[in-house]
Amino acid sequence: MAVLKLNFFKLLALMLILAFGPVVNKAAAQQMKVVTATVSPELPSLKNKKVLIVYGGWDGHKPDAFAKRMEAWLEKEGAILTISDSLGIYTDEALMAEVDLIVQYWTMGKITKEQEAGLLKAVRNGAGIAGCHGGLGDSFRDNTEYQYMVGGQWVAHPGGEIDYSVNIVNGDDPVTKGIEDFDIHTEQYYMHVDPNVKVLATTTFTGGQNDWIDRAVIPVVWKKYYGLGRVFYLSIGHSPDTFEVPEVWAMLARGVRWASGSKYLPKEEWMSPVYGPGR
Numbered sequence: 001m002a003v004l005k006l007n008f009f010k011l012l013a014l015m016l017i018l019a020f021g022p023v024v025n026k027a028a029a030q031q032m033k034v035v036t037a038t039v040s041p042e043l044p045s046l047k048n049k050k051v052l053i054v055y056g057g058w059d060g061h062k063p064d065a066f067a068k069r070m071e072a073w074l075e076k077e078g079a080i081l082t083i084s085d086s087l088g089i090y091t092d093e094a095l096m097a098e099v100d101l102i103v104q105y106w107t108m109g110k111i112t113k114e115q116e117a118g119l120l121k122a123v124r125n126g127a128g129i130a131g132c133h134g135g136l137g138d139s140f141r142d143n144t145e146y147q148y149m150v151g152g153q154w155v156a157h158p159g160g161e162i163d164y165s166v167n168i169v170n171g172d173d174p175v176t177k178g179i180e181d182f183d184i185h186t187e188q189y190y191m192h193v194d195p196n197v198k199v200l201a202t203t204t205f206t207g208g209q210n211d212w213i214d215r216a217v218i219p220v221v222w223k224k225y226y227g228l229g230r231v232f233y234l235s236i237g238h239s240p241d242t243f244e245v246p247e248v249w250a251m252l253a254r255g256v257r258w259a260s261g262s263k264y265l266p267k268e269e270w271m272s273p274v275y276g277p278g279r
């Protein structure tokens with residue numbers, strides 16, 4: 001009887017697939033759209049959040065284009081924006097004590113001791129910080145405390161702009177939930193990364209350029225804390241077209257939302273050191 005039942009349901013399932021196949025596909029297509037949406041009920045809203053956008057540094061990364069894109073989106077989300085192309089803003093104590101979130105896109109360049117101190121103090125006290133590519137992960141090469149805050153530092157992108165895959169390694173986190181692995185053509189960042197960050201996506205190097213990094217798995221997306229502040233990083237973002245890739249923009253936008261919540265939401269606990277017996 002059990003066998004007969006199984007056969008009956010299998011047959012029914014087959015008939016349903018045959019009859020409603022196109023409908024199912026349409027639903028799947030809609031689902032695809034949903035998963036790259038930037039809004040998630042699990043992530044904090046940006047409405048009335050005080051957000052500081054700071055942009056500049058190496059011009060090859062088109063920092064003004066990034067700032068404009070971010071500004072347009074954050075405005076739509078209802079954030080209260082301050083936008084600056086000067087690192088001097090980090091010494092504005094009143095402003096830095098008030099901001100909920102800093103979005104920085106500043107590749108290389110120099111930051112003064114006072115500017116760095118202002119930024120790090122704000123994050124330690126609960127301002128979130130979010131960014132991508134060299135704008136956060138290769139900003140001030142002389143400043144190790146800054147790098148300690150970010151949780152990683154760019155060291156190479158072997159081969160320049162190449163084809164590679166991004167693998168979602170934590171599909172439970174609201175930042176990556178529903179997003180599938182995807183391929184992209186841009187710089188593949190090889191980074192030195194803090195083993196205590198929460199890694200959400202990775203990429204694997206082939207060794208085609210440098211054989212000693214063959215099969216090396218390097219984080220692409222991570223989140224962490226620095227004091228009370230939430231830190232979000234995505235290594236993609238070399239050129240404006242990379243933000244047109246739905247998965248990239250979805251992860252960045254969701255990461256920005258997540259980072260904006262440190263002053264309002266309890267600290268998340270998920271330490272999982274990569275090395276050592278504590279894992």
Ligand SMILES: [Zn+2]
Nearest residue numbers: 061134187238
């Ligand atoms: Zn780049």
